[in-house]
Amino acid sequence: MNVAKLLEKRRVDWTELERLCEAMELRGSTDSVSPKHRGASGVARFSSLYRAACADLALADAYQLPPNTVTYLHRLVARAHNQLYRTHTPAPGGWFRILFHEAPQRIFNDGCVRVATLVFFGLFALSMVMGAAEEQFPGFAERICGTKMLEGTAESFKEPLAVRPEEYTARAAFYIRHNTGIGLQCFAYGILLIPCLVTLAYNAIVLGATFGYMSRDGIEGADHFFEFVTAHGPFELTAIALSAGAGLRLGMGLFYTRGLSRVDSVRQSGRDSVPVMAASATMFILAAFTEGFLSPSGAPYLIKVAWSIFSSGMITLYFVVLGFPRHESDGGSLVRTARYADLVDSRLSADEGDGDAT
Template sequence: MNVAKLLEKRRKDWNELERFCEAMEVSGKTDKAGPQYRGAQGVMRFSSLYRAACADLALADAYQLPPNTVTYLHRLVARAHNQLYRTESANVASFFNMLIHEAPRRIFSDNCVRVAALIFYGLFALAMFMGMSDKQFPGFAEAVCGTDQLEATSANYSEFDFGRATGTNSVMAGFYIRNNTQIGLQCFALGMLVIPAIFVLAYNAVVLGSVFGYMVRDGVGGTENFLQFVTAHGPLELTAIALSAGAGLRIGMGVFYTEGLDRVDSIRRAGKRAVPIISAAAMMFILAAFTEGFLSPSGAPYIVKVGFGIFSAMLISLYFVVLGFPRTQAVDQSLRRSVRFGELRDEASSAQQAG
């Protein structure tokens, strides 16, 4: 058992594997390691080298290799492994597949989405009603948003000049869409912590609702412009906020309802379930951004904007209900449990010692 000789013998192969990894890290192809490694030959050589390195690592304990060499082998095998098992690239087809097949079903059947939608739209409608009827609830909108804020918004919309060609409108629209996207993203991300997500969602629902209510109140300037601006993209954007909050809550609920899984695994499963929902929300945000960038600030007649608003609302409903109506049970992706290296190694070594 001469380790030095053994290492010397194997080192050539390891260096070759290293060269392969280097070449493949750039382009994922074996060509760069040398002209003789083009195509199938390179793949064959790479895989046999990888297997050899794996075997060396597996036998490292039996050979009693020095720890530093073992560490080197771990790195080498890990590196080659990363090249052998590359990410399935995010292709557009599978993304849309998820959006069309998986997302609506999840949204349709997910209780968290229902709760989030109820909170958001419920509070939104309530606040809008309370903000609008100044007689019954005097000073509600003002108390929520502050008089200055409301008056500034009103003044903003009063001066709003549709079809203005300076791009100022779009910049303003951009500010709103960005703000709302941020709210959506926050709701999703904070969903893991449950309470902050519900707070952010409810808070924004109330604020948005009271602004809406205030703006449609009689005797407030800019009502026409405000409605012209919001109608087209409103359904898309508000639904997207509710959806992202629902997706976030789904993950947060995974912490509590583990259904027999390990808590971390339960979070992972909930996360996998939330991905289609949040993807749908992201797409809605982007559609809303398009609308808000083009249609909303443009000089198009009000009827077109209302038409688009109704159309998009219908489209969303169809998407949720028709595509989402439960047909066959959606196949769950099973979780793979990872085995700790120590578990294997210790069992192996204790077995060896026993035997």
């Protein structure tokens, strides 16, 4: 029997263990799954499936199955372990693990995040160039944003930035609410894919056209405008792209089920999108505090530029260094697969001999 047949045979038990874990997480017992999972029989079945999954994980680790299968089994075993030996004591390191381990790994390898990033920053840069090049693209920014809006933006930055310190907290609270609203909108529309991409593209084009217009020669208030947006721009723009990527991941689960039921696929995609959305929310909060306290302050522009460079470097470090795959090279995958297949055949023969399906 080859590896694919073994995985298909074992996947039935893995799916059952997932359902039991979900029932225990939501209701504290396995009674709601099916009549055979009620009471002591449900606990016994859960324990049996947990032990079998541990054995499968040991084999997968020893014979180096494809990384996605090993990762799935690691998560399934950990999830079952937490329910079997759960305690009411909160884990203070849970959010730290999500933000600094799961999130960067997910972001680096998630195709939906890549698509959202390319769409947002690509359209933003293109719109900014077209908005600034008035001779080559006359009236582009005015058609996108409206003349009244652009003139109002320029008007609001005529005076030097000098917000009173007592206003900082109120501004930070406002920007947290405003920025979070943008992120939630992109995330919520992601379930339908197209509305999410349209919202993301719209925000990218409008922002890019505004930046391009303000960078033209002779626009009054341009210096103050860029002094204001420099500090918080990296966090805010990145957070918008991440929230859209998390939403797209959720939508992909609805339309691309990978052999699961549609409900299970959406549920799995939702779990996959949680670390991405957690990183996005963190960056929205950092952007809001920067926008409320540093951006409108009278601090020297050099300090704001330095903070922007520092935050951009930290974002790059977060995505690339923490997110870079840590799996071993697959150069010997054919040999490992053959060795694993041999072990699988011997194990299945033993299972069929004693009638044990697991």
